[in-house]
Amino acid sequence: MSVFIKDYLVQKLRDRGVTVEEMAKLLLEIQLGHMPYLTYEQCVESIERVLDKREVQNAALTGLAIDSLAEQGLIEEPLLTMLTSDDGLYGVDEILALSIVNIYGSIGLTNFGFLDKAKLGLVGKINEKRPGKVTTFLDDIVAAIVASGASRLAHRSRDGYEDSDE
Amino acid sequence: MSVFIKDYLVQKLRDRGVTVEEMAKLLLEIQLGHMPYLTYEQCVESIERVLDKREVQNAALTGLAIDSLAEQGLIEEPLLTMLTSDDGLYGVDEILALSIVNIYGSIGLTNFGFLDKAKLGLVGKINEKRPGKVTTFLDDIVAAIVASGASRLAHRSRDGYEDSDE
Amino acid sequence: MSVFIKDYLVQKLRDRGVTVEEMAKLLLEIQLGHMPYLTYEQCVESIERVLDKREVQNAALTGLAIDSLAEQGLIEEPLLTMLTSDDGLYGVDEILALSIVNIYGSIGLTNFGFLDKAKLGLVGKINEKRPGKVTTFLDDIVAAIVASGASRLAHRSRDGYEDSDE
Amino acid sequence: MSVFIKDYLVQKLRDRGVTVEEMAKLLLEIQLGHMPYLTYEQCVESIERVLDKREVQNAALTGLAIDSLAEQGLIEEPLLTMLTSDDGLYGVDEILALSIVNIYGSIGLTNFGFLDKAKLGLVGKINEKRPGKVTTFLDDIVAAIVASGASRLAHRSRDGYEDSDE
Numbered sequence: 193m194s195v196f197i198k199d200y201l202v203q204k205l206r207d208r209g210v211t212v213e214e215m216a217k218l219l220l221e222i223q224l225g226h227m228p229y230l231t232y233e234q235c236v237e238s239i240e241r242v243l244d245k246r247e248v249q250n251a252a253l254t255g256l257a258i259d260s261l262a263e264q265g266l267i268e269e270p271l272l273t274m275l276t277s278d279d280g281l282y283g284v285d286e287i288l289a290l291s292i293v294n295i296y297g298s299i300g301l302t303n304f305g306f307l308d309k310a311k312l313g314l315v316g317k318i319n320e321k322r323p324g325k326v327t328t329f330l331d332d333i334v335a336a337i338v339a340s341g342a343s344r345l346a347h348r349s350r351d352g353y354e355d356s357d358e
Numbered sequence: 359m360s361v362f363i364k365d366y367l368v369q370k371l372r373d374r375g376v377t378v379e380e381m382a383k384l385l386l387e388i389q390l391g392h393m394p395y396l397t398y399e400q401c402v403e404s405i406e407r408v409l410d411k412r413e414v415q416n417a418a419l420t421g422l423a424i425d426s427l428a429e430q431g432l433i434e435e436p437l438l439t440m441l442t443s444d445d446g447l448y449g450v451d452e453i454l455a456l457s458i459v460n461i462y463g464s465i466g467l468t469n470f471g472f473l474d475k476a477k478l479g480l481v482g483k484i485n486e487k488r489p490g491k492v493t494t495f496l497d498d499i500v501a502a503i504v505a506s507g508a509s510r511l512a513h514r515s516r517d518g519y520e521d522s523d524e
Numbered sequence: 525m526s527v528f529i530k531d532y533l534v535q536k537l538r539d540r541g542v543t544v545e546e547m548a549k550l551l552l553e554i555q556l557g558h559m560p561y562l563t564y565e566q567c568v569e570s571i572e573r574v575l576d577k578r579e580v581q582n583a584a585l586t587g588l589a590i591d592s593l594a595e596q597g598l599i600e601e602p603l604l605t606m607l608t609s610d611d612g613l614y615g616v617d618e619i620l621a622l623s624i625v626n627i628y629g630s631i632g633l634t635n636f637g638f639l640d641k642a643k644l645g646l647v648g649k650i651n652e653k654r655p656g657k658v659t660t661f662l663d664d665i666v667a668a669i670v671a672s673g674a675s676r677l678a679h680r681s682r683d684g685y686e687d688s689d690e
Numbered sequence: 691m692s693v694f695i696k697d698y699l700v701q702k703l704r705d706r707g708v709t710v711e712e713m714a715k716l717l718l719e720i721q722l723g724h725m726p727y728l729t730y731e732q733c734v735e736s737i738e739r740v741l742d743k744r745e746v747q748n749a750a751l752t753g754l755a756i757d758s759l760a761e762q763g764l765i766e767e768p769l770l771t772m773l774t775s776d777d778g779l780y781g782v783d784e785i786l787a788l789s790i791v792n793i794y795g796s797i798g799l800t801n802f803g804f805l806d807k808a809k810l811g812l813v814g815k816i817n818e819k820r821p822g823k824v825t826t827f828l829d830d831i832v833a834a835i836v837a838s839g840a841s842r843l844a845h846r847s848r849d850g851y852e853d854s855d856e
Contacts, residue, residue: 305803
């Protein structure tokens with residue numbers, strides 16, 4: 193069931209222009225300074241493991257659903273305008289993102305905040321508003337998945353894990 | 359604006375069968391043991407002040423919108439089934455509720471958890487499933503508002519505040 | 525390293541009168557209603573896996589260290605009195621506990637709040653103040669570990685995991 | 691009481707080389723892009739209001755106490771080495787900081803993460819390790835106070851508050 197939901201989530205992200213490969217590249221970029229021998233393949237693997245987690249799936253699917261429903265105008269005012277304008281005081285997008293990051297412990301918080309504020313790479317690209325598109329949750333979810341991938345790598349690097357997932 | 363949104367939220371809660379008065383009664387019930395001179399009027403006031411907060415409004419409106427969209431079948435699977443069955447592993451309902459409780463500090467956490475688990479009074483009533491009704495978020499939001507009202511009273515009782523809100 | 529720290533934490537908890545076995549019994553008590561075939565051995569296993577997590581170890585060791593330093597009078601006022609009196613408005617104890625619970629997702633929140641408020645079993649026993657003893661963090665940490673053990677079981681029960689840890 | 695604790699906290703921060711004035715300057719720097727008419731005086735006021743909050747005081751005092759006890763070697767191993775080396779996987783420092791930020795809602799999260807990662811101004815200065823000094827909690831607490839000051843200003847700017855605190 194959880195595997196089916198993961199595939200569905202990966203497809204949904206792709207429909208919004210976000211691939212596992214691009215998230216892995218951004219992860220490599222932010223983590224390489226701390227882990228010089230890190231490979232792109234390990235980053236793909238880390239993003240995949242994050243996407244395996246039920247809590248990640250539930251938070252991400254909920255956020256993507258809200259973006260999509262807002263885009264279709266199916267959400268009532270005043271919430272609709274907050275969502276379509278990506279109101280900086282809305283905050284529920286950061287809350288869902290935080291719930292993803294927390295699963296890998298508090299060390300992911302700063303990576304998430306940095307990605308979200310500095311709008312690096314993919315996260316910045318998502319934030320370039322296009323007419324009619326609602327990406328209020330999408331950018332935070334992607335930043336949270338990448339930050340979680342970084343936390344997971346940092347924990348495992350220390351532990352010398354090889355083949356079992358934490 | 360914030361006042362307009364509050365009125366809208368109070369109306370939305372009433373549409374779902376939850377009034378400020380009932381939340382105040384539940385608040386009085388759980389807090390009277392700690393504050394023997396607490397009155398019903400102070401509890402109404404505390405619920406009102408919690409509902410004034412933008413973060414409370416945004417989290418509550420988002421949760422109520424999801425419940426309502428699920429009820430109308432406007433959310434895609436597999437999320438729809440998680441919502442209509444109030445899947446115990448879904449978790450996003452607790453996340454939104456926690457974001458409400460956190461505004462009044464961590465002391466609200468245990469009150470929230472207790473209300474949500476023990477299903478006291480109003481919260482229990484909401485949880486009695488009725489065919490076609492989706493209250494996945496509603497019960498947690500109500501428990502969070504009442505727990506926040508209790509935290510606010512506890513903080514102010516200590517501080518001896520009289521007429522300004524924190 | 526992480527294994528060494530776990531053994532140290534288990535010893536520290538035992539020094540404070542809390543054993544893995546007692547936490548497992550409390551876990552069995554609160555979870556048996558949801559999982560009728562749950563065994564005591566599975567509960568011991570679940571508590572052990574929670575204690576394997578670095579974030580759990582760090583939060584727990586920090587909390588136990590503060591309790592112990594307060595007991596020895598090594599913490600300055602006004603913090604010392606907040607700790608020795610288990611001031612209900614202190615809140616940092618709940619914050620550390622929440623960071624443990626969050627690792628297993630938001631579904632542990634209500635179990636934590638319930639255990640902490642209802643002071644069931646072991647958690648209630650810890651809360652019976654004894655002269656000179658500071659257990660401001662201990663009770664919340666124990667409630668958080670047991671609540672996390674319950675969340676872990678709930679997730680795994682659904683997933684049909686058998687031998688790999690999440 | 692809360693006022694007394696605030697004065698004590700301000701003094702403790704000053705003893706560690708951090709003043710309200712410097713925090714206000716950093717706040718002005720990060721917020722001026724969003725609020726072009728923001729003044730230094732408003733930033734001082736905002737930092738002061740954040741420091742008035744009991745939850746901020748409790749979390750900050752606890753973190754500063756741990757730094758200080760570690761500096762004096764009064765904390766047992768293995769925790770002592772995590773603290774004196776500012777171990778990136780420790781995480782409890784970010785947890786306490788998050789509890790400060792959360793009081794002003796989730797919009798402070800990204801500011802906190804950015805300040806903490808980019809090590810801007812004062813936060814960067816704190817992070818320049820000096821022999822014998824432990825600042826594991828200090829940098830996160832300062833970043834959290836400044837990020838909270840920014841959230842408070844953002845909320846109030848929208849609301850058109852004039853003289854009452856939220």
